[in-house]
Amino acid sequence: MKNNKLIAPSLLSCDFTHLADEIMAVENAGCDMLHLDIMDGHFVPNMTFGPFIVSQIKRVSKVPLDVHLMIEAPDMWLERYVEAGADYLCVHQESVVHLNRVVNRITELGAKPAVALNPATPPQVLEYVLEFVDMVLVMSVNPGFGGQKYISNIIKKVEWLARFREENGLNFLIEVDGGINRTNIGMLSKKGVDVFVAGSAIFSSDDYKKTIEEFRELL
Numbered sequence: 764m765k766n767n768k769l770i771a772p773s774l775l776s777c778d779f780t781h782l783a784d785e786i787m788a789v790e791n792a793g794c795d796m797l798h799l800d801i802m803d804g805h806f807v808p809n810m811t812f813g814p815f816i817v818s819q820i821k822r823v824s825k826v827p828l829d830v831h832l833m834i835e836a837p838d839m840w841l842e843r844y845v846e847a848g849a850d851y852l853c854v855h856q857e858s859v860v861h862l863n864r865v866v867n868r869i870t871e872l873g874a875k876p877a878v879a880l881n882p883a884t885p886p887q888v889l890e891y892v893l894e895f896v897d898m899v900l901v902m903s904v905n906p907g908f909g910g911q912k913y914i915s916n917i918i919k920k921v922e923w924l925a926r927f928r929e930e931n932g933l934n935f936l937i938e939v940d941g942g943i944n945r946t947n948i949g950m951l952s953k954k955g956v957d958v959f960v961a962g963s964a965i966f967s968s969d970d971y972k973k974t975i976e977e978f979r980e981l982l
């Protein structure tokens with residue numbers, strides 16, 4: 764961790780034909796975590812990979828894995844993703860009925876629970892679970908694809924979460940995901956964001972190290 768701000772490249776935008784090389788490249792470039800987007804073709808209109816690939820990524824990675832579940836009924840899969848090596852395990856509030864139970868289960872399994880919010884979901888729905896989570900993921904695009912445009916009104920959610928955290932003496936991390944780049948990362952950091960997921964901004968750049976260093980200067 765550097766300056767308590769974490770950069771988590773989303774592998775969704777990497778070259779999957781050279782997965783291990785891409786992981787090594789972003790780790791050597793100084794990233795703090797790897798963000799893994801799990802999509803099931805139901806909760807979001809796209810599909811990626813499951814626990815087997817997560818376990819393979821775990822074998823070759825040195826930094827913590829931040830596993831973002833964009834799937835229906837994630838409660839059926841918690842054990843599998845923790846066994847596969849998830850350090851942070853994130854469920855969408857919109858995909859879960861018994862959120863308190865799911866968060867507690869992730870903790871019992873030994874991972875750090877995180878909850879994600881779609882762009883249209885207000886943060887106040889999390890008021891009664893915030894004391895139990897390690898991280899809140901504020902989606903700044905509609906989940907399903909990399910390379911989309913940042914939705915600017917999510918900043919109000921970041922402000923509310925940062926204020927709630929302060930007023931209640933909590934220490935969950937605030938993470939943003941979607942359309943993060945050098946034009947918005949500095950402002951988000953000042954508002955209280957701790958973890959910055961970036962897919963296309965890192966993997967479409969020519970020099971991952973330079974891009975991550977530029978991000979870090981803006982934090």
Ligand SMILES: O=C(CO)[C@@H](O)[C@H](O)COP(=O)(O)O
Nearest residue numbers: 906907909910941942962963
């Ligand atoms: O969860 C998601 C998309 O659903 C993200 O993690 C994206 O993969 C971020 O990609 P960029 O917007 O940074 O290209």
Ligand SMILES: [Co+2]
Nearest residue numbers: 773800831940
């Ligand atoms: Co994600």
